[in-house]
Amino acid sequence: MDNQQLKLNNQICFPIYSVSRLITKAYKPFLEEMGLTYPQYLVLLVLWEKDNIAMNKIGEKLLLNTNTLSPLIKRMEKMELLQRKRSDKDERSVFIQLTEKGRGLKNTAIPIPEKLLNTLLTEDITPTEIMLLKDTLNKWSDILLDRQNDK
Amino acid sequence: MDNQQLKLNNQICFPIYSVSRLITKAYKPFLEEMGLTYPQYLVLLVLWEKDNIAMNKIGEKLLLNTNTLSPLIKRMEKMELLQRKRSDKDERSVFIQLTEKGRGLKNTAIPIPEKLLNTLLTEDITPTEIMLLKDTLNKWSDILLDRQNDK
DNA sequence: CAAAATTAAATCGTGCACGATACAAATGTA
């Protein structure tokens, strides 16, 4: 039995899980200025690329189920960032449209990627941690590709 | 203004967030057999490496605050996987010890990393998605390292 | 055309995350 494999840093779960949370935390101050949570920001990223799309399309892009998306988008409607409209053609589906306010937030969002880099350089996440995840992923994707070729 | 930067796949947030959730989902069936959630499993990984440590040390390793860890560990105590004992020397700190049941689960956990590889090969996560995250991280860690050297 | 299967949303319950807050024990300091 190889206990080494059970070590925290050798499993893919831990590095990816913790770095994901660290990145979310790094975004937080910028998103709070806009009054957004992280998943709400992702929804806006989708809508800024393509407005007026069906809710299930947003879910497909973000890999989120409707039971997550439905209340999230309702909250965003209350904030007047978007509007939900049931399709005339198929009353099962709901189309999502940005409001003026929602479109306007895009200008605030444009500088975020650049600001985030500075946060990552000066705060919580050290390049060491990013490198750890990078190494872990390189190792795992190599293993996965190897196995795939064996088939 | 460079709107390209706001595209979903160009931001570090989306790939890392979604792959993290996909990995969690891939673990789920194996953890359910043991009656564990993903963060509970991480706590056990820590304890299997070093038993009888203070709660704040577990939090340090997993980057979790006590307000997350405290109820989580209480649930694990109810499942009789571990015991919480306040230190005699410093009544503020709580030490966590595995029970026989908690130690025993380690044998069930040992084959998980291997099983997970098969899941990743056959199910939800495609190597393409792993590669996307790998590429994104490579890009971002390169940028971070560049900036750091400039200082 | 009616019954069955499929699809899109929504609801419910559980378990994280995490900021804000509270509190008690320990520590530092005048």
Added chain:
DNA sequence: TACATTTGTATCGTGCACGATTTAATTTTG
């Protein structure tokens, strides 16, 4: 020895995630 500060834990409220279930509309099939 008093008092302020720090530290470790716990509680509360909000917002995801997601499995399971429900409801309603559409599509498929006999």
